[in-house]
Amino acid sequence: QKEVEQNSGPLSVPEGAIASLNCTYSDRGSQSFFWYRQYSGKSPELIMFIYSNGDKEDGRFTAQLNKASQYVSLLIRDSQPSDSATYLCAVNAGGYQKVTFGTGTKLQVIP
Amino acid sequence: EAQVTQNPRYLITVTGKKLTVTCSQNMNHEYMSWYRQDPGLGLRQIYYSMNVEVTDKGDVPEGYKVSRKEKRNFPLILESPSPNQTSLYFCASSLGGGQNEQYFGPGTRLTVT
Numbered sequence: 001q002k003e004v005e006q007n008s009g010p011l012s013v014p015e016g017a018i019a020s021l022n023c024t025y026s027d028r029g030s031q032s033f034f035w036y037r038q039y040s041g042k043s044p045e046l047i048m049f050i051y052s053n054g055d056k057e058d059g060r061f062t063a064q065l066n067k068a069s070q071y072v073s074l075l076i077r078d079s080q081p082s083d084s085a086t087y088l089c090a091v092n093a094g095g096y097q098k099v100t101f102g103t104g105t106k107l108q109v110i111p
Numbered sequence: 112e113a114q115v116t117q118n119p120r121y122l123i124t125v126t127g128k129k130l131t132v133t134c135s136q137n138m139n140h141e142y143m144s145w146y147r148q149d150p151g152l153g154l155r156q157i158y159y160s161m162n163v164e165v166t167d168k169g170d171v172p173e174g175y176k177v178s179r180k181e182k183r184n185f186p187l188i189l190e191s192p193s194p195n196q197t198s199l200y201f202c203a204s205s206l207g208g209g210q211n212e213q214y215f216g217p218g219t220r221l222t223v224t
Binding site (some may be wrong): 043095 | 159
């Protein structure tokens, strides 16, 4: 079982719709959860981070964390073609420990 | 400008020829890390460093070495590269450890023939 799992996609949504990206993790001791966006040929950049159960909103982005279910998600409202990218989920057990990434979900926003 | 730099950006080499990929950050970050990215396998952590002279293995350390003699630099060394180390490599840094945002360098595309 992979430590961090994501559906590779592609996930296709029409412009203006809500895109829902999901991630599950296996280490119950995980404490920090991140969503990075990576455009083709570019380096990853942080979109959201979340540490506590519940929702965290930043503009069009909402991260949701459920530690009991070991599940973290990213919602993108009013999706734009510029949101088309690969979204990477990353998990850390805290402190100066390793960071584990999922394989990423490719999102395509259709104009 | 706050940034992570990597050199070279592109490298083609032959099996067995030792090489070093440099990484430098100007943000005074304690935590630095190396990843490789392969299609279908995502980003996998090779080594990470919590501070000067303190390093630890990530998920795929075999065939790689690192050193952290200065806070700003974290070179990745391939003593005897093999074709299965052909990959896209990213260096990253963060303030205070893996629980914080990581800033990534632009990447180094390595081909070993």
